[in-house]
Amino acid sequence: MKANTAADTGRRVPPSRRTIAEFFAEWLTAVRHSLKPSTYANYADVVRIIGKRRLQDIDVPTLDELYRHLLREGRCKPDTNVARYDYWRTRRLAAIELPPREIARQSGTSIHAARAAVQRYRRGRVPTATTPGLAPKTVKNVHRMLHRALSDAVAWGYLAANPATHASLPRERRRSARQRGKTWTAERLVEGCDAGPRRRDVGCKTASGRRTIALDPLTASYLRRHLAMLADERREFGAMYRHHGKLFCHPDGRPIHPDTITRRFDRLVDRTGVPLIRPHDVRHTFATLSFDAGVEPKVVADRIGHANMAYTLTIYTHRSTGHDQPAADKAASRGLPGGVTGPGCKARWLPIGLHHACERPPERSLRRPFPW
Template sequence: MKGAVYQRGRTWTYRFRAADKDPSTGRYPTISKGGFATEKEAWKACRDAMREADEGRVVRPSTRTVTQFLDEWFTAVEASLDATTWQNWKDYAKSYVVPHIGNVKLQQLDEPELLRLYAKLLTEGRIKQDRNYEMYCYWRRHAIDGEAPAPREVADACGTTIHAARAAVRRYKSGILPTKVDPGLAPKTVRNIHAMIHRAMADAVAWKYKAHNPAANVRPPKRSRSRRTVWNPEDIQKFLRAVSHDRFASLFLLELTTGIRRGQICGLRWHDVDLDVREVTVHDNRVVVAGHARDKAGGKTRNADQTIAIDRVTAAALKTWRERQNDERAFFGADYHPGNYVFTFEDGRPPHPDSIRQRFDRLAATAGLPRITFHDLRHSYATAALKAGVNPKIVSERIGHADVGFFLQTYAHVLKNDDRDAAEQAAAFLIGDDYGSSATSE
């Protein structure tokens, strides 16, 4: 295989004939590329291109844009990706990638372009307006001047729904005040976007659309190490007392005593619950895809599908709940929704995971508790279990963490708090109580 370099105007172009015929035409394709500033640069690029051709990685020049490639890519990989992952990645592409680099030619997408994208997303990438803080500013301003505005007035002034304004005003009155949201995306979100781009560019290389994967040479933003807010035992007990008469009180109790994921608790079925031996097998998942709830077999990680024990109080609460549910099933008869879900509405319909999250937000605000997310109940359980002296490996397995090492990193601050107690316990066991008194008497 021989190449040639020649000048065209003010730039240089390389050209060579591929070693293998094109099956569709039966001819040897000619590969060329121009625009090089010097003859030396053109020769270097020519040698690199010929080496790639020898290895079967011929990339033909194309004007395909990033947007055009992503449209093709999402269609091709939908069947091979988890539904929630596919939808999340597609949302990332639509909201954060296409608006910024969608018009860039795929073959020209390089490392500096990706670094500029990530920097912009970190500083000004948020597309959703901070309506919560806007509502609070309006409500607080008018509350200081006189009578606090009604939810309808807040909704009309800030362009939100009456439901959002009503929930917001309830939070403000209970002392749960928002802070202004940063206009940039969180580093974790940008890391997720990077993961999507990395996978897409790897496929572009495999499909011979690009010569190399630029995302492979770019480091995503560092993951923030901020601690999540959790409830202490007093907060948890206050919440459970406040929701004791709520329809889903046993759901919240099970969440707080096991720490299983939201989708798993919404997708739990009675054939996976054994109240006699007090065990729950976590398997089925109820996930949200494009706003709609759907059932999905299998958990989020390889350790998510497992059987875990539940305590006596939680088991008793579930028995009482099942009796109530059986009465409702008898009342509705043939109109009762099939599925055998543990937690349902009166007619047997399983709850939408987002409705459970919203219900929790309302109940926590009404109880006057520190604002946390439903997912933070999982962290609250793990933190409380560690402080109660449960082995970290056991806690990690119970909540279905894929990596015990990551679990220990996440909850290192909790374990560190027990360091002094550990020192005292170990010393007491090793040297006994008499050592100190005899040393003192001498």
């Protein structure tokens, strides 16, 4: 079949015993300047599984089996967090108080990590079990990297055709509201404001993340105070100040580790008593509250940093919590006898949404029970 492919394309590829690992070492050296850092993780997955196979032996069935293997058991790092929680919970139910040192020894982590884990468990932050396989999106990222690498192998004369062109990709489950991040309501957000301002890192993943946005007066006043504090710290440290160009950093200018930001955010959430969400879910909260406030979708997408407004509407907004009342009233005024102000009517929540239920039907046509 490979001979027929070479004949069809008019190219003759000389036989070679070059392995996948040898080819990728050569390929990464050639294209290192145009790759993202995350590509190296995908490269490691491929080399770990099929690195010893010859490059010219790779075909479509081989790639299909590789993707299935990654979906089933492609995760390398063991899930020690769930095992550590199960061990702690079992002893706690038996009224056995474990010191952090014992938990660290049992789970193979440091005593500081064990102590922080116990604090999370007591606050209700329970870890969720992860599957041994990779997510379909991650497998697709591996495929994209393989497709590009094997295309270069064809261009370099190592292969007659790219087998990744006809490989079968895993199907991604469509994102639903249950899979999206959680959000705070406006009321919950106001309750959490008593914690006051704290240092935060707003690093950007890509160059497009650096953009100019407008700030409300309260946020601008806190930012001015923060800039004044940075100027004082820079003067106090003098030549020892490590200037990394970060707006939010340690007093001596050192960048803040992302895990430090997450832990501090979690402590503030626990202190205020608002629902548990991730730092990234604040973006979902902002988008949802902006739409509830009547902000144009294009403006919300620009502030979040999305080039595609449809993506913002699909992923970064959540169901409104009662702000669709005017829409319900307008629809009812057209479709229900007597409008929305019939005798004895009052609004109440039902599983299908917000509508008006009448204690006494205003007209004969409404005496029949509703289908739901």
